[in-house]
Amino acid sequence: MEDEIELIMDEAKEAMAKALKHLEKELVNIRAGKASPSMVGSVMVDYYGSQTPLSQVANVTTPDGMTISIQPWEKGMIPEIEKGIHQANIGFNPMNNGESVIISVPPLTEERRRDLAKQAKAAAEESKIGIRNDRKNANNELKNLEISEDLKKNLEADIQEMTDLHIKKIDEIFAKKEKEIMTV
Known part of the structure; x- marks a missing residue:
């Protein structure tokens, strides 16, 4: 039983980390004004x-x-x-x-900068959705286990904490990219 719980937690953590990596890859393709x-x-x-x-x-x-x-x-x-x-x-x-x-590489216009910032925000939102889906999957897997309600609640709280942490990282990554895009 302990192994199953650990597996569920590890899978959730791995899936959330993949969502972060994917976001970073997506944001690299959005140019921020200087050549790269x-x-x-x-x-x-x-x-x-x-x-x-x-x-x-x-x-x-x-x-x-x-x-x-x-x-x-x-x-x-x-x-x-x-x-x-x-x-x-x-x-x-x-x-x-x-x-x-x-x-x-031509300098970006103000309008183009706003468009790129919107594109970055959309990528960040998609990553957040992915992380929330990972949380939902992990919670569903926990519901199927034969464990006490208290343990389920504690594990769900841990998963929520992990989710909040990853969403906070997404917000930080997006804020950094938005600042980079909007800096002339």
Whole structure:
């Protein structure tokens, strides 16, 4: 019985931690005004007939806060990289100098910043919903166990405490990202 309870608690904790990790991944893709290699992380390039992530065919760097530089390992890949950036539809216009592909990241407008903040808030809300669902699943599993009502109540309180802690972390992560987005 003790093992089952521990398993339920561990599964809930793991699921909630995954929701946090997922949120962090989602927020990395929302740009905050300065150039970052992760902005082109979703770009796929046709590499000899197979779709390959950009990071596997080129070195992606940010020489300054407004530029992304993509140095392909094979010069013949430059047109494919440009094509991949256009197809990814991430809103950038790549230029090449014969050696590498350069992307100038335009500064964000106030309206765009608000849109990105809303997008980040939506991602945070989805993570909160996921964590609440994890709590519900754990509580349902506890209800099916043959244990005393007092123990059930104590375990449900522990699960609620875990839920509150993870939701607080989500709020902190979102607040940090929102500040980053809204800072000019």
